[in-house]
Amino acid sequence: MNQPHLTLFEKIWRQHVIASAGEFDLLWVDRHFVHEGSFHAFDKLDSSGRPLAYPELTIGIADHYVPSNLARLNDDPEVAGMIRLLEDNTARHQLTYLGLGHGDRGIVHVAAPELGLTLPGLIIVCGDSHTTTHGAFGALAMGIGATEVAHVLATQTLWQRRPKTMRIHVDGKLGAGVTAKDLALHIIHQIGTGGATGHAVEYTGPAVAALSMDARMTLCNMTIEAGARVGMVAPDDTTYAWLRDAPQAPKAEGLAQAERHWRTLYSDPEAHYDKAVTVDASAVAPRITWGTSPEQSIAVDEPFSPNDSEATRSSLDYMGLSVDRPILGLAIDQVFIGSCTNSRLSDLRDAARILDGGTVKVPTLIVAGSNRVKAQAEAEGLAEIFRTAGARWGESGCSMCVAMNGDSVAPGQRCASTSNRNFPGRQGPGARTHLMSPAMAAAAALNGTIVDVRQFAAGANA
C-alpha cells in the first residue's frame, strides 16, 4: 500500500494519537507551560483528587502579572498574590518554576524557545492563545482553556478534534523596513480575523524560509489573530542552528537522535491542504491597525478609505477617528514596545536603531520578552540607547499588552504598540491601540505621530 501524502501538521498529530472516540483523538502532550492564570486549572486538578501525571513535562513561568517595575510589586496585593499562587502551586506539585528572580524567566513564548524547551515535532500546550508562537520551530503548539489545562496536568493528554489544514504560501521577498509583523498584519487583513478558524496553518515559501527564528515566532504568534489555534513552519537549518545554542535542548547523542527525527518533519510534496492562500511578500508594506480588530489595518502609505459598514463606524467611533483623518501623521499619546509578539532581541535592535541619538516625544515603555533578552540588551548597549532617548526600560513580562500587571493605557489615550490585539479595552478600559512593528513604534515615539519608518530611517538619523 502506498504511504499517504501528509502535511507537517498531520505527521505530528498522528504520532501523538493514543486513542480515538468519535471525532475526538486522545493526544499525548510533550510539553506544558503554566503561568499565573493557570490557578483555575490547579483548583480543578486538586478537586479531582488526582496527582500531576508527569511533573517533568510541565514548566511554570511567571509572566502575565509581573510588574514592569519590580519595586512596585506590593502596590497591588492582588497582583503579588497571583504570582505567589503560581509559586505555591508549582512547588506543591514539584514543577520546574521560573519565578521573579530567575535569570531564565520571561514571557512563556519568549523564554521557553530560547531555553530550548520548545522543540520540533512536540505537541506543546499552554493556557494562552499565543502558544501558536512555538509553531515557528515545527512544533504543534496550541492554546487551551483552563479545563483542558487541568486535564493535561492530570493525564498528560488532551481530547481534541483534528482541525482542517491550511497553507499560507508567501512568495517573493519582504522589502527593506518591512518585518514579519507587517506580513502577519497583511495576511490577517487579507483573510480576515476568522479566516483561519477551524484550521491549523502552515507557512511555506521563500519569504518564510528567509525569516529568522525571531521573525518566524512573530508570524506564528499572530496566527491566532486570524482564528487558527496552530501556526507552524517546518524546521530547517535556521531552526537547528538556534537549537544547538539553546541550553536545555538535547545535546550530543540526544541531539543527533532528535535531529534524525526532526528531519522527517516536513509536508510531503503531494500533501493536500483543505485551504490554501498565496501572499506576495514584495507587496507588503509597513502596516498599522486603525480599528478594534487586527484585520482592520492599512499600509502606512495607503490612503485611508475603509468600507462603510456598521463595524467600521463602531471601530472608528471607539478609536476617535474619522475617514477624513489620515492615519499617517496621526498624533499618539504613548508607545509600548514589548509583548510575546515583538520583544525579542532582534525587535529591540530594530527599535534601538531608530531611537539611537534621538529623544522620545511621548511616554514610551520598552519591555524585553525575557530576562535573558533583557541582559543581552543591556550588555550590547540597547538599554542605554532606550534610557538616553527617554524611554522607560521595564522588567520582562507581558506588561502593557494585556494590562494585568499595573501597566495600562488610560481611557481615550492613543498607544502605538508592538503587541498583538487592538480589541476595545485590551490595554485598559477605553484605551486606543494601534498595532505596528517595533521600528514603526520607535519612529512614532520620536515624532509623537505615526510616520512611515522607511522615509524616517532615510532622513532622520542620518
Added chain:
Amino acid sequence: MKPVTQVVSPALLLLDANIDTDQIIPARFLRKPRSSGYHHYLLYDARYDMQGQPRSSSPIPESQEGAKIVLAGHNIGCGSSREGAVYAFVDYSIQVIISTKIADIFRNNAIRNGLLPIMLDQAQFDTLVAYCQTHPHADLTVDLQACEIRWETDSCLAFEIDDGSRERLLKGIDDIQSTLEWEQKIDVFAKHYLAERPWVVPGST
C-alpha cells in the same frame, strides 16, 4: 458539569461581529475567584462606565431576565483563550450560544462547561434573528437530543454538532474522570514513546 439536553427561553441578541474574549471579560477580572460568580464581569466595559455606573447603551440587562440563549454575531469568542469568558456567560445563566462562527478555543471551553455552541449558516441565523427581533419575549426551544431549534408551534431548523461534543454536553461529562478509563492505554503509549524519544524530556541528554 451540568448536562444540557433541552433549553427553552427567549434569546438575548449580541449581534456585533468579532466580540472577543477581552470584551466578554476584561483581563483585570481574571484574577477573581470563581466562587462569587463571574456574571458580574460579563461584557463589563460595555455594561458599565468608567465610574462603574450602568450604561444606558448596555447590550445586556443589568440583572438576568431569564434568557438562557444568546444569538451572537460572527466570530464570537475570538482572541484570548481565557476560560473566564465562558464562565461569565455560564454564571449569567446562558446555556446556548448560536452564531455563524464561533472561535475554536472558546468553543472548546464551552463544551467543557455546559455551554452549547451552535453554528448555523447565515440564512438560518438571519431567520432566527428576525423572529427574535419581532418577538423579543418569545421562547426558543433548543433540543440537543434532536439537534433542532424550534419556535412557535411549527417552525423548526436542524443544526449540526459533532458526536463527541454532543455527548459531552448531553451527559455533562467530566473529561478527567472519563479519561481514567483510558489510563492503561496512556501508560503503554507513554512508555513506548518516551523510550523511543528520550530527548523529549528536558535535561535528559
